Amino acid sequence: MYNNVQLTNHGVDEAVAQLIKDNTVEFFSLPLDIKNKVAVLGKGAGLEGYGHHYSRAPGDKKDWAESLILITQPVHERNMKLWPTSPPTFRDALATYAVEMTKLARRLLGFMAADLGDEDEELVEAFTGKRQSMAMHYYPPCRHEGKVLGITPHTDGLGLTLLLHVDDTPGLQIKKDGRWYPVRPLPGAMLVNIGDVLDILTNGAYKSVKHRVIPDAERGRTTVVFVEEGTVEEGMVTPLPGLLKQQEPRYKSIHLDDYIKGILKAVPEGIRFANTLKIQNDDGST
Ligand SMILES: O=C(O)CCC(=O)C(=O)O
Numbered sequence: 001m002y003n004n005v006q007l008t009n010h011g012v013d014e015a016v017a018q019l020i021k022d023n024t025v026e027f028f029s030l031p032l033d034i035k036n037k038v039a040v041l042g043k044g045a046g047l048e049g050y051g052h053h054y055s056r057a058p059g060d061k062k063d064w065a066e067s068l069i070l071i072t073q074p075v076h077e078r079n080m081k082l083w084p085t086s087p088p089t090f091r092d093a094l095a096t097y098a099v100e101m102t103k104l105a106r107r108l109l110g111f112m113a114a115d116l117g118d119e120d121e122e123l124v125e126a127f128t129g130k131r132q133s134m135a136m137h138y139y140p141p142c143r144h145e146g147k148v149l150g151i152t153p154h155t156d157g158l159g160l161t162l163l164l165h166v167d168d169t170p171g172l173q174i175k176k177d178g179r180w181y182p183v184r185p186l187p188g189a190m191l192v193n194i195g196d197v198l199d200i201l202t203n204g205a206y207k208s209v210k211h212r213v214i215p216d217a218e219r220g221r222t223t224v225v226f227v228e229e230g231t232v233e234e235g236m237v238t239p240l241p242g243l244l245k246q247q248e249p250r251y252k253s254i255h256l257d258d259y260i261k262g263i264l265k266a267v268p269e270g271i272r273f274a275n276t277l278k279i280q281n282d283d284g285s286t
């Protein structure tokens with residue numbers, strides 16, 4: 001069972017991946033006033049748009065990244081005012097990449113369902129037709145090691161995250177057994193990251209992984225991150241009903257809307273909201 005792997009044989013159309021990489025690099029290289037045309041709308045308006053999204057971490061280290069976050073599916077939830085028109089091929093690149101990534105996510109979720117013995121593919125169903133978003137990040141080089149972080153340590157709050165490295169600059173680290181391990185970008189590879197919602201849906205079988213980004217002293221780093229949300233019927237974030245026929249639930253159920261509100265409040269405080277949903281056993285274990 002895996003919860004953080006790099007897939008090299010992922011079948012994503014190379015031209016489609018190249019197009020999103022090229023457009024992302026070009027976007028971040030544009031003058032600030034152009035990028036700010038799609039700036040985050042401000043407090044309470046959600047995370048969509050261009051800006052310094054993660055500079056809300058507690059502690060004295062500042063997050064050192066420029067990001068562009070957009071909802072890509074369903075189409076009617078796209079906020080086209082925040083979809084850049086420069087470079088001119090960016091919108092097309094985003095839309096075609098989202099379609100390719102939906103196919104890859106379906107295949108991966110199918111493997112996970114088989115692995116879990118989820119014969120009815122409830123896991124695949126949970127993600128079908130749900131909201132997807134993309135986050136493009138640029139981490140400028142930084143020589144002040146120790147003073148800044150590319151992205152503060154976190155687990156991804158939502159379902160399945162698929163990360164595409166645009167270059168081979170290192171920076172991403174994952175936490176395992178209390179230690180940070182660097183992820184070395186493999187050319188063309190897609191990094192699979194389990195988010196907290198997937199952890200909850202699989203009743204803890206697939207565990208979300210804590211990760212952070214450390215900026216490189218010499219080179220900038222660009223990534224393209226695809227995120228898919230998953231819920232069971234009525235928009236609930238809960239262990240899959242099929243799994244609970246044979247297991248006790250490890251997480252309480254919550255509606256996705258309340259879950260997202262919970263994350264937005266917990267993240268700035270450095271809290272993993274999913275932990276608050278864990279069911280304690282009589283002996284205090286989870
Ligand atoms: O850019 C990266 O390597 C990580 C980005 C990330 O953790 C995120 O978007 O949640």
Ligand SMILES: [Fe+2]
Pocket residue numbers: 154155156211
């Ligand atoms: Fe992340």
